[in-house]
Amino acid sequence: MSMPTRIILGSLSLLLASAAAQTASAQQAWVGEPGSLSVSLDYSFARSDLIGEEEVLKDPIDSHIAALGVEYSPIEKLGLNATVPYVAANYEYLGYPGALPPHGRYDDGDTHGALQDFRLDVRYMVLDDVVTVSPHLSVSIPMTNYETVGYAAAGRGLKMLILGAAIGKYFTSGVPDLYVHGRYEFRLTESYETDFPETAEYPQNKSFMDALIGYYILDNLEVNAAASLQLAHGGFDFANYDDEPAVAQEFHDPLLAESFLHVGGGLSYQPVERFRVSAFVRFFMWGENTRNSDIYGLGVSWDAM
Numbered sequence: 328m329s330m331p332t333r334i335i336l337g338s339l340s341l342l343l344a345s346a347a348a349q350t351a352s353a354q355q356a357w358v359g360e361p362g363s364l365s366v367s368l369d370y371s372f373a374r375s376d377l378i379g380e381e382e383v384l385k386d387p388i389d390s391h392i393a394a395l396g397v398e399y400s401p402i403e404k405l406g407l408n409a410t411v412p413y414v415a416a417n418y419e420y421l422g423y424p425g426a427l428p429p430h431g432r433y434d435d436g437d438t439h440g441a442l443q444d445f446r447l448d449v450r451y452m453v454l455d456d457v458v459t460v461s462p463h464l465s466v467s468i469p470m471t472n473y474e475t476v477g478y479a480a481a482g483r484g485l486k487m488l489i490l491g492a493a494i495g496k497y498f499t500s501g502v503p504d505l506y507v508h509g510r511y512e513f514r515l516t517e518s519y520e521t522d523f524p525e526t527a528e529y530p531q532n533k534s535f536m537d538a539l540i541g542y543y544i545l546d547n548l549e550v551n552a553a554a555s556l557q558l559a560h561g562g563f564d565f566a567n568y569d570d571e572p573a574v575a576q577e578f579h580d581p582l583l584a585e586s587f588l589h590v591g592g593g594l595s596y597q598p599v600e601r602f603r604v605s606a607f608v609r610f611f612m613w614g615e616n617t618r619n620s621d622i623y624g625l626g627v628s629w630d631a632m
Contacts, residue, residue: 356459356495356508358406358452359398362632367396369626375611375618386423388478388618391415391440404452406461411470415440418478431477431580441473441481450493458496465489465512475519475581483581485531488515504543511536519581523574529582530561547597554591555609559584565616587614589622601630 359365373390394412401407417438420429433439450463466488473481491512498505516531534557541551562584563575575582593607609622 355450355510356452356461356493357455358404358450358461359400361400361403363398363400363630364632365398365628365630367394367398367626367628369394369396369624371622371624373618373620373622375620377619386421386427387419389417389419389438390620391438392443404455406448406450406452408446408448408450410446410448412443412446413440414443414473414481416479416481427478429477431474431480433474433479434477439474439479439481442470443473443482444468444487445470448489458494460492460494462492463489465491476578477580480580483516483519483531485519485581486517489513490515491535502542504549505541507538507540509536509538519578521574521578523578525572525574526578526582529563529575529584531582532560533585534558534560548594550592550594552590552592553607553609555589557585557587559586559616562616583616585615585617587617588612591622593624603628 369392371392373392374387375390376387392412392414394410396408396410398406398408415438416433417436418429418434419436420434429435444467446465446467448463448465450461452459452461454460466486468486469482469484473484475482475484489512491510493508493510495508496506512535514533514535516533518527518531519529520527535555536557537553537555539551539553541549543549563571563579563582564584565579568576568579571579588611589609590612591607591609593605595603595605597603605624605626605628607622607624607626609624611619611621
C-alpha cells in the first residue's frame, strides 16, 4: 500500500459519531495499489456525564466501541471497505441531584453490547496529482435489532445512504513528510418509525466533516492533530423538551438533533513492516443534543497484501 494510505489507516482510527463506529480508511482520499488488502481492529472508549450544553444527566455513561475493518483495492484507483462494529454501553444511575432517571431497558447499571451498523464504502480516486481527491458512496445498515431508547442504547437502528468526498495532500517538498486530509459526508438517513406517526416527523439527515494534519517525525513514527464536526439537519431539540409531543419525549434518544465538535490528536508507529499501531484522543469542545464525550482510542492495522 502507498505511504499516504498507511498514514491514514494508522492515524484516524475511530470517531464516535452518533454512536456509529467506523474506521477512517473507508473515507480517506488515497487508495491502495491494485490487489492490496488491509485489516484493522480499532477500539475506543468514551465517558460522558452531561448532555451537551444543557447540563443535565450528571450520572456517567461509559461507551466502548470495537470495529473490525477490511480494506481492498480490486483495481487501480478503486477502494472497497467493510466495517463491522460492536458497541457496549453502561449507564450507572447514582442519583445525583438533577440527574435524569433511567428510561431504557439497558439503563440498569449493567454493561450491554450489540453488533451495531454494518458499513460498506466504495470510493474512487478521481485525481492524484498536486492533491488527491476521492468521492465515496456508502451504505450503513443495522445488523441486529438492538435497543435504541435509553442512555445505554447502542445506536439509532436506522439505515443510511452516505455521499461524500475526501481530499488529501502528502508533501514531498517544502515541508517533507507533512500531510493534510479533509472529508465531507452527507448522511441521508431514514426516518425513525414506530407505531406512532409523530416519531417519523423528525428529520435524521446530518452533515459530517473532519480534518487532519500530520507529520512524520521518523520514517515509522507520525503525530497528528484532528477535528471533527457534525451538524444535524433537523431532529428533536432537547432544549424544547417540555414543548414536544409526549410520544417524541418517550423516544427522544433516537430523534435528537445531535451536533458536535471534537478536537484532538494522535500518533501511529510501525514497529515492523506491514503492521501499525496507533492511539488517539478527541476532546468534546461543543455540542447540542448530544453527550459531552471525550474519546480515547487504540488501533492496529495489518497490510496483508
